[in-house]
Amino acid sequence: MPTQTPRSYSVPPLRPLAITFDPDALTLTPEGPTLTRRMSDLEGLFADGDAWHEASTGENPVVYTVTSSPVPEINRELPQSITTIMPGTTAGEFWMTKGHQHPDAQGEIYLGLRGTGGLLMFDGTDTEWIDMKPGVIGYIPPGWAHRSINTGDEPYAFLAVYPGGAGHDYGWVLEHGMGNRAYRGPGGTLERRPYNG
Numbered sequence: 001m002p003t004q005t006p007r008s009y010s011v012p013p014l015r016p017l018a019i020t021f022d023p024d025a026l027t028l029t030p031e032g033p034t035l036t037r038r039m040s041d042l043e044g045l046f047a048d049g050d051a052w053h054e055a056s057t058g059e060n061p062v063v064y065t066v067t068s069s070p071v072p073e074i075n076r077e078l079p080q081s082i083t084t085i086m087p088g089t090t091a092g093e094f095w096m097t098k099g100h101q102h103p104d105a106q107g108e109i110y111l112g113l114r115g116t117g118g119l120l121m122f123d124g125t126d127t128e129w130i131d132m133k134p135g136v137i138g139y140i141p142p143g144w145a146h147r148s149i150n151t152g153d154e155p156y157a158f159l160a161v162y163p164g165g166a167g168h169d170y171g172w173v174l175e176h177g178m179g180n181r182a183y184r185g186p187g188g189t190l191e192r193r194p195y196n197g
């Protein structure tokens, strides 16, 4: 079996480092790339395409941000990021992340940091839902597509820790859906409905 020195994992190799989490600002220091997803980035994901189009061509609000540490998304590294989803609905459907499948089937964990949300998972047949709030660790097994949804009235934030080589396949969700959708029901309660219902 070939041997590999630890330093061959990343280019340039990372030294061990401390990453500071600011629970008020929801930031990581030192920081890596930050991704901003506006409504216009979420084409084909909300059930009501007309409502999505109106929102994306109008105010086009920021739906969520993903701020990362400098740990790179490459094989054997273990990157982490904080996702913050704004509160809101589009035609009653709670705001959410695009959702993705890992092309290289590997697990992931989410830790709730602020607000309330849902971790929706779909393996192509079965749907699972975990209620997320600060302190809850949601475990995503290999092979389950995952999407996060803000089900509350304040920003919902969580920490993700994931294998750097797992990758992100967003097209899988466009093709297969996520099994369920999450709507704001009467009085603000959560209503889950079949994806195409």
Ligand SMILES: [Fe+2]
Pocket (backbone or CB within 6 Å): 100, 102, 108, 146, 162
């Ligand atoms: Fe993931």
